[in-house]
Amino acid sequence: MKEGFRQSMAWLHTWSGLLVGWVLFLVFAAGTAAYFRDEITLWMKPELHALPHAPVAQAQAAERAVQFLQQRGADSPRWFISMPTGREPLVGVLWTKPAPPAGAAPAGERPRRARFENASLDPATGDTAHAPRATRGGDFFYRLHFDLHYMPAIWARWIVGFSAMFMLVAIVSGIVTHKRIFKDFFTFRGKKGQRSWLDAHNVTAVLALPYHLMITYTGLITLMFLYMPWGPQAAYKDRGGEQAFFAEVFPGGGRDRFQAAGEKAPLAPIAPMLAQASAHWGGAAAGRITVHHPNDANAVVAITRAEGPRLSYDQPSMQFNGATGALIATYGDVPQAAAETRGVLYGLHVGRFANPLLRALFFLSGLAGCVMVATGLLLWAVKERQKYAKVLRKGGRIGFGLRLVDGLNLGAVAGLPAAMAAFFWANRLLPVGLAERAAAEIRWFFIVWGALAVLALLRPTLRMWQAQLGLGALLFMLLPVLNAFTTTHSHLGATLRHGPGAVAGLDLVAIALGLGLASAVWFVERKRRKTLALKHAAKAPAPRTPGEPEALSQGLATSGHQP
Amino acid sequence: MTSTPIRYRLAVASRAVAAIAGGYAVAALSAAALALALPAWTGMARSEAVLTGTLASFAVFAGAVMWVFAARTALRAWAGLALSAAVLALPVLLLGGGGA
Numbered sequence: 299m300k301e302g303f304r305q306s307m308a309w310l311h312t313w314s315g316l317l318v319g320w321v322l323f324l325v326f327a328a329g330t331a332a333y334f335r336d337e338i339t340l341w342m343k344p345e346l347h348a349l350p351h352a353p354v355a356q357a358q359a360a361e362r363a364v365q366f367l368q369q370r371g372a373d374s375p376r377w378f379i380s381m382p383t384g385r386e387p388l389v390g391v392l393w394t395k396p397a398p399p400a401g402a403a404p405a406g407e408r409p410r411r412a413r414f415e416n417a418s419l420d421p422a423t424g425d426t427a428h429a430p431r432a433t434r435g436g437d438f439f440y441r442l443h444f445d446l447h448y449m450p451a452i453w454a455r456w457i458v459g460f461s462a463m464f465m466l467v468a469i470v471s472g473i474v475t476h477k478r479i480f481k482d483f484f485t486f487r488g489k490k491g492q493r494s495w496l497d498a499h500n501v502t503a504v505l506a507l508p509y510h511l512m513i514t515y516t517g518l519i520t521l522m523f524l525y526m527p528w529g530p531q532a533a534y535k536d537r538g539g540e541q542a543f544f545a546e547v548f549p550g551g552g553r554d555r556f557q558a559a560g561e562k563a564p565l566a567p568i569a570p571m572l573a574q575a576s577a578h579w580g581g582a583a584a585g586r587i588t589v590h591h592p593n594d595a596n597a598v599v600a601i602t603r604a605e606g607p608r609l610s611y612d613q614p615s616m617q618f619n620g621a622t623g624a625l626i627a628t629y630g631d632v633p634q635a636a637a638e639t640r641g642v643l644y645g646l647h648v649g650r651f652a653n654p655l656l657r658a659l660f661f662l663s664g665l666a667g668c669v670m671v672a673t674g675l676l677l678w679a680v681k682e683r684q685k686y687a688k689v690l691r692k693g694g695r696i697g698f699g700l701r702l703v704d705g706l707n708l709g710a711v712a713g714l715p716a717a718m719a720a721f722f723w724a725n726r727l728l729p730v731g732l733a734e735r736a737a738a739e740i741r742w743f744f745i746v747w748g749a750l751a752v753l754a755l756l757r758p759t760l761r762m763w764q765a766q767l768g769l770g771a772l773l774f775m776l777l778p779v780l781n782a783f784t785t786t787h788s789h790l791g792a793t794l795r796h797g798p799g800a801v802a803g804l805d806l807v808a809i810a811l812g813l814g815l816a817s818a819v820w821f822v823e824r825k826r827r828k829t830l831a832l833k834h835a836a837k838a839p840a841p842r843t844p845g846e847p848e849a850l851s852q853g854l855a856t857s858g859h860q861p
Numbered sequence: 862m863t864s865t866p867i868r869y870r871l872a873v874a875s876r877a878v879a880a881i882a883g884g885y886a887v888a889a890l891s892a893a894a895l896a897l898a899l900p901a902w903t904g905m906a907r908s909e910a911v912l913t914g915t916l917a918s919f920a921v922f923a924g925a926v927m928w929v930f931a932a933r934t935a936l937r938a939w940a941g942l943a944l945s946a947a948v949l950a951l952p953v954l955l956l957g958g959g960g961a
Contacts, residue, residue: 303931310930466919467926474927518919526918529911532893532957533900546908636912643916 307471312678315468316703318461319675320710324442325458326671327714329513330664331439333649333657336385337800339435341788342725346418346430347801348787349387354421356381356576356583357569362424363389363587364568371395371415372593375558379587381604382421385800389419432735433725438743439718444521447740452524459525465514472503492680499673502666509663510670516647519640547637550615550629556590556598563595566623575601575616578628582606585613595621605650610641672711679703691836704758709751712766715815717747719773722808726784760826767819775812778805872935880929883942888922890949897956 315322331338340346363379371377371393380390392414417426434441441447446454503510518525523540530543572584585604591597597620603613614630633641645651649660679700686696724742732738750766782789793802895914899905905913925942932938 306930307927310927314926463919463922466923470923471927471930515919519916522915522919526889526892526915528889529892529896529915529918532953533896533907533911535957543908543911547912634906634909636909636916640912640916 304475307474311468311471311475314464314471315671315674316678318464319671319678320706321457321461322465323668323671323675323710324446324714325444325461326664326667327718328439328443330661330668331718332436332443333652333661333664334800334804335436335440336383337436337804338439339433339437340386340798341801341804342433342435342722343430344726344785344788344801346388347785347793347798349420352422354382357572359389359421360568360572360584360587362421363391363419364565364589366417366419366424366426367391367393367589367592368565370417375591377587377589377592379589381584381586383585383604387421389421389424390416391419392416431725431730433739434736438721438740444517447744455521455524459518459521462514462517466518469503469507469511469514473507476500476504492677492684495673495677495680499670499677502670502673506663506666506670509660510667512646513664513667516643519643520647522640548612550600550602550617557596558591559595561595562593563597563621565589565592565597565620566599566618568599570623571599571601571616571618574618574625575603578616579603579614589620592620597621598626607651607653609645609651610638611645611648611650612637612641672707675703675707675711679707701758702755705751705755708758708763708766709747709754712763712770713747713750713754715811716750716766716770716773717743719770719777719808720746722777723773723780726780760822760829763822764819764826767815767822771812771815771819773812774808774815777808777812781805875935876929876938879935879938879942880926883939883946884922884925884929887925887942887945887949888918890946890953891921892918893957894949894952898952901952901956 359382360379364377367374367377367379373396374393375396376394378390378392380386380392382389393416395413395415418430419426444455444458445451446457523530523544527540530540534540534543568587572587575584576582583604584601586602588600588602589597590600599618599620600615601618602615605613610633612630612633614628616628617626618624619626649657652660682700682703683690683696686694686700690696721739721743724739728735728738728742750769754762754766778790782791786792787796788801790802790805793799793805892914895917896907896911899910899913900907925945928941929938932941
């Protein structure tokens with residue numbers, strides 16, 4: 299804390315950014331990847347790439363899915379059908395396993411996922427589509443973004459929320475700290491040590507500032523009822539608490555309201571319901587279909603509109619009587635102002651509305667966010683190192699705090715990209731029939747990241763920066779090559795000519811990311827040479843010129859002994 | 862005020878607690894206060910008021926944190942939080958049927 303408003307805000311910006319910077323880097327990187335969640339999932343299932351992608355009528359796809367579910371889950375209490383989209387060509391079906399008879403097994407002990415079964419169907423035929431390899435695909439990055447891993451999701455969400463709140467404070471105090479925010483937007487002074495790091499931080503931060511502010515605030519909004527439950531609790535205390543609030547705001551949701559009658563009744567045909575819903579929404583397609591208690595007299599079919607180019611995350615829905623096919627109710631046609639505001643803020647965060655170009659811009663802004671966090675972290679280390687300039691010149695060592703920050707910076711900024719690339723490599727290299735295959739892919743991500751982080755903490759040197767950035771560069775740049783050797787229909791030679799375009803796109807983005815990391819290696823090499831030259835010069839007994847001690851401190855991280 | 866390192870550290874710790882715990886308390890109170898006050902004073906629908914208060918609460922939180930670190934002394938920082946909390950607690954106590 300310092301005297302003066304701008305100084306205290308600069309102090310606040312520095313510390314709120316540093317303390318959670320490593321978590322934020324992970325959250326930014328995973329979130330940026332998650333913009334292409336569907337595309338990543340598709341890339342990771344090469345068995346699906348040769349399928350023809352002729353569009354299939356909604357009614358046909360839905361009827362095939364219902365036929366499939368009647369065969370496999372006729373006695374299930376609930377079916378979920380997600381309709382094919384431009385980004386996801388298959389029909390996803392998920393059904394709840396019937397509850398075991400009382401006393402058969404202790405109900406609480408089964409993990410939540412084990413209660414569901416799912417399949418991907420070819421929309422034209424309704425057959426299970428070519429049984430793709432088991433993988434979490436892009437969902438891994440999506441979950442990693444806010445649920446982290448190896449810990450209960452609820453802890454992770456609080457950790458991520460806490461970090462996001464720090465980020466919000468860091469952004470606002472960062473803006474306040476800026477005397478010349480407009481000028482800095484156009485300022486980059488390269489090859490000037492700390493000044494360049496500051497400029498790089500400013501450029502990436504200010505360039506995408508509206509995005510950073512938006513993504514941080516809307517990120518908090520996505521989980522706001524977890525972080526800030528006091529409004530619903532205070533206002534609905536006398537009328538049933540939070541659940542009553544949710545039932546009022548999201549009237550189509552809530553599955554406990556649906557009770558089975560216990561009487562069998564055949565499920566009414568789904569196509570007329572779809573047609574009625576689509577007509578009601580001005581021709582918009584259906585996105586999700588939920589069937590509560592299929593083949594029961596009290597069956598309810600809930601149809602939610604497909605995500606379209608609309609900003610709001612909340613989609614209107616309609617419910618039909620599953621036995622007669624009659625419309626029960628429509629929801630969300632005329633959203634209220636605050637509810638719509640929340641829906642739009644939520645929608646802005648997840649960006650499902652975006653067309654490919656806008657999605658690419660979101661992705662680039664996300665990358666700018668990664669660079670902003672990374673340069674901010676490095677800037678702290680560069681500044682702190684200056685305090686040790688004299689000690690270093692005498693051959694002394696830096697303090698524990700700086701060494702720790704150096705190691706964490708290296709493990710996060712250079713290690714994470716390599717680990718993300720390793721996840722894609724594991725997808726292609728692990729045997730297709732491996733047991734627990736999806737988990738094994740994720741394990742490889744953490745094995746690589748963990749190993750790199752340990753190395754980074756042990757030897758946070760410029761050489762290590764080069765090694766880890768170089769590993770990431772190689773893994774990304776060679777990913778299309780690996781793809782060519784391990785698949786028949788998924789490499790660039792095939793995908794550039796016949797599609798799917800998403801698969802070709804991922805290969806091309808991997809090459810670009812690899813080139814970016816490679817240029818970072820080259821950049822570190824320049825720093826290393828400069829540092830070495832200065833060290834040699836410092837050994838000579840000649841008097842130092844005033845500029846040099848500062849120059850010595852310009853390296854990324856030079857803890858430990860340079861080779 | 863920060864002549865000795867230990868005093869400085871305590872001052873930072875005090876403000877960090879004020880910012881995180883105090884800031885959250887003020888933000889939570891603002892969410893509850895708007896949820897209760899907006900329907901009573903402007904006739905806004907209850908669910909809309911709840912959403913408005915909750916959506917705005919994170920901006921209140923950020924503002925409170927900045928206030929805590931911008932205040933000249935730690936005492937002023939705490940006093941500002943206490944005053945805001947007291948003002949926000951009024952509608953919660955009056956309209957929420959006592960105690961949130």
